[in-house]
Amino acid sequence: MPVFDYDPPDRFVAGALGQPGARAFFLQARAEGRLTTVALEKLQVEALAGRLDELLDEVLRKSGGTAHVPALAPADLADNGPLEQPIDEEFRVGTMALGWDEEDAKVVIEAQEIVDEDDFEGPEPAVLRVRITAGVARAFSQRALRLVAAGRPPCPLCGQPLDAAGHICVRLNGYRGGEVAS
Template sequence: MPVISYELPDRFVAGAVGQPGERAFYLQARSGRRVTSVALEKFQVTLLAERLEELLDEVRRRGGDDAPVPAATPSELLDDEPLDQPVEEEFRVGTMALAWDPEGEQVVIEAQEATEGESAEPEVGDDDPAIAVLRVRITAAQARAFAERALKVVAAGRPPCPLCGNPLDTAGHVCPRQNGYLG
């Protein structure tokens, strides 16, 4: 399987297709007319966004005033547009890896195809020809914008139960904190 690589793409976003409660989540990279979409779970989007923010904050803390990392998302990079259509899934993401490239001052994100026996932790640059990989290199400012949008996309779903935090359906849900009573 190929390594699908994007160096400073025109666009790299997380997005969802469908109605809350039935949404499918994607990472999507675009350079010119070339578009790649990979499917992943909602929790993976959340974890990626949170880890990106942690990585950027750490690089900023270590670099002090000279750090190439903005404290907030630059307004010109805000992206609330829907995913590019048609969304054609290349593969479903299993494991992800995240790294900071100090020489290029870029964030490297790798999303690897899900496999049957995922037990080993992935390493950035560890290429297995049997596994498809989406590798994206973006600036720190693009990473801030990605993380902000990803968290908004996740939050746009069903509201959480105030007691247990599980998503509420339109008819309520069976809340474990209410001993299984419909809440």
């Protein structure tokens, strides 16, 4: 089982390639000349960002405000740069885990390779493990949420993504601008 361990990374970001509606999403970690890129789904990026903010809010709440956890992403930690090239995907993410290392005051993120549940004899799944400060985690979350929001706009009626080629809205019973959808 390869473990890609970054403690701490020089850079840890979520990014996407392609046009809205056909984007591929990635996590990238870089440190000491190493670069690891893993692929994941848009919903996984959104869930990771949301859970990171929830975890940090909970750490701050439980500490009574004494933990070194910023309430918002520090502006000096913002990373708006593109994904680093080349994009060589190590694996596709299946499950993710988050934790708070109280001793080091760091967030631990683990992204595990997707596995075939029927393959009991296969190798152990690969893991990307990143340990980052609370400020870096807030900045990561802010970028990831902007990335997800930059996709196709939602339909005002049903909330499904609108395509440039049209949209079959379930709230209009399959009608599209007066035409029957096929």
